[in-house]
Structures are given as structure tokens and as C-alpha cells.
Amino acid sequence: MPGEALGRSRGGLTSKLHLAVDGAGLPVSVILTPGQAGDNPQLLPLLDEISDLRIDGVRVQVGRVLADKAYSHPSTRKALRHRRIKVTIPERADQIQRRKQRGRAGGRPPAFDPELYRNRNVVERCFNRLKQFRSLATRYAKRAAYYRSEVLIACLILLLR
Numbered sequence: 001m002p003g004e005a006l007g008r009s010r011g012g013l014t015s016k017l018h019l020a021v022d023g024a025g026l027p028v029s030v031i032l033t034p035g036q037a038g039d040n041p042q043l044l045p046l047l048d049e050i051s052d053l054r055i056d057g058v059r060v061q062v063g064r065v066l067a068d069k070a071y072s073h074p075s076t077r078k079a080l081r082h083r084r085i086k087v088t089i090p091e092r093a094d095q096i097q098r099r100k101q102r103g104r105a106g107g108r109p110p111a112f113d114p115e116l117y118r119n120r121n122v123v124e125r126c127f128n129r130l131k132q133f134r135s136l137a138t139r140y141a142k143r144a145a146y147y148r149s150e151v152l153i154a155c156l157i158l159l160l161r
Contacts, residue, residue, distance in 0.1 A: 005144035007034025015139060017130070017151065018042040020050055025122040027130075027155040028060075032148045039070035044079055064088065066120040077110060088116050130154050 005015045014035030020028050029049040031042050043065075050062055064086040065071075072089045080087050090112055099106035131137045133154045141147040 003144065004142075005032045005034055005147070007036040015144070015147065017127075018046055019123065019126060019130075020046045021123050021126045023119075023122070025126045025129075026159055027126055030148070030151055030155060032144060032151065039068075040073050040076055043067065043071050043076055047083070047085070066117060066123070068120065087111075088113055088120075090117065126158070129158055 006013050007015075016033050016035050016037055016039075018031040018033065018039065020030075022028050029046050031046055031049070033042060047062055047065075050060055062083075062085050065080060065088070067087075067089045069090050069092045072092050072095060074095070077087055077089070087110070089110075091110060096109070099109065130151070133150070135141065135150055136147075136154055139147055141150055
């Protein structure tokens, strides 16, 4: 269903919520896509929404991105490096294998700090808090605009608590 953020995935017709949170686990940016949409293409638009954000007239800047392996792609790392954003994303097994097959031409592995990566659970906890809103967990709203507005209202409630 084009435009309604519904798509086939393993669980049937679903939607996927892409979320960026700050260090305290509060939602900052939200994108809604069909269920079969990949995570990686949504990272840069998600960060673009944050760069448009201003608090007390000061533009909010992203300093570091903590993400799971779904966002580990060389083009994404390159784009984040170009934006001067530090990255803590584990490398996928196929990328490690491809780099090793190329030998010296494969380059060195990207920097990864497992201690810092432990803080990524903040994002998962924010998702869990959003799923406590029953209408979000089951997507009662048929239209994508209504569902996104429910998500934004839930995010506002989390911000105001």
C-alpha cells in the first residue's frame, strides 16, 4: 500500500518505526516506513530531521551515532565521517570477511568501542516505553499520517514526564 507505510515482512503487513534518541533515551526524531524497508537507508534522513531541530535558537548537532549492525555499511560510515559524526557500529560478518579476502587492499577495520556500545540499550528502552502505548504496539490507525501523529503524541508524553 503506497503512502500508508504498510509492507510485507515476516509478520505480515507491518510498519517499521525508525527512531533517534538522545543520551537520556528521549525521542528526538521519528520516521515511519513499510515493514520490509531496510534500516540503513533511513539513518541519514533521520539525522537530517535532527539537524533541523533548534532549542532556544541553537541548532542541535549530532556528535556520535550508536547503532546496531543493520546500519553498518561503508557508504553510511563514509557519509557520517563527511558530516564529522563519530560512529560506534559493529561490523557485519560479511563485511569483515570481504575486507579480509581483499588482504591489505581491504583496509583496516573501522574503530569500534564495545564499552561505549553498551549504551545502545537506551534506544531499545525508548522503543519499549513507546510500545506501552497500546495503540502504537498494535497499530490501530489505518492511515500512516494518523499512526505517525500517535507516535509523535506518545513521544511528547515521554518528553514531558
